[in-house]
Amino acid sequence: MVFVLGNVLDQAEVAALREAATALPYKDGRATAGRYARGVKRNEQAAKSDALSAVLSKATEALSRHEVFRSVARPRKFVRTLVSRYGPGMEYGTHVDDAIMAGARTDMSFTLFLSPLDSYEGGGLIMEEQIEDRRFRLEPGDAVLYPTSVLHRVEGVTSGERLAIVGWIQSWVRDPARREVLHDLDVAADALFRDSGKTPHFDRLLKAKANLYRMWAEG
Ligand SMILES: O=C(O)CCC(=O)C(=O)O
Ligand SMILES: [Fe+2]
Incomplete structure (x- = not known):
């Protein structure tokens, strides 16, 4: 992109x-x-x-x-x-x-x-x-x-x-498609935080995002 x-x-x-x-x-x-x-x-x-x-x-x-x-x-x-x-x-x-x-x-x-x-x-x-x-x-x-x-x-x-x-x-992430997923999750997490603050669902989303990043990061 x-x-x-x-x-x-x-x-x-x-x-x-x-x-x-x-x-x-x-x-x-x-x-x-x-x-x-x-x-x-x-x-x-x-x-x-x-x-x-x-x-x-x-x-x-x-x-x-x-x-x-x-x-x-x-x-x-x-x-x-x-x-x-x-x-x-x-x-x-x-x-x-x-x-x-x-x-x-x-x-x-x-x-x-x-x-x-x-x-x-x-x-x-x-x-x-x-x-x-x-x-x-x-x-x-x-x-x-x-x-x-x-x-x-x-x-x-x-x-x-x-x-x-x-x-x-x-x-850190070699595959452009994976970078796009992580960027989409950043945008979604930011919007969720703006709308409803640090809810348990927000924490779940952040956890998934961090763990995907860890899975895909190289080096
Ligand atoms: O100056 C630009 O916008 C790109 C230059 C470029 O393609 C390059 O240096 O390889
Ligand atoms: Fe170039």
């Missing part, structure tokens, strides 16, 4: 992160592309530095606080994170991301958008799904979270600059 995560960063946080990301040195993104993706990847990525690590930590900390992110992704590990930049003429053609990065399985991917929507044209993240493509071009501070298994692309930027933080997560 694909989820839009609203307000991962508030406006002040996203402005600060954008400023820090703008000041980073960038290099050709092809260096980190796999054999086939290299031919369709035309973007830039921030080069390794302490300043980059600080930007990435702020982003992963903000995501880790986000309730929907936690419930949907059940993150065990941020496998890889990077800051990417697309200027005019840059794009990333259709590709699938590696199943294993840095020795860990990649279950879900995210893009955390940093640039104001009116500051660039193009640059939508397109997921190529069975029936039709879905396009995501979100407000700065919002993120899209999607299964790493899908074919996707970033459409060409025609003006301005698209800055984003992109990353891959290993989940």
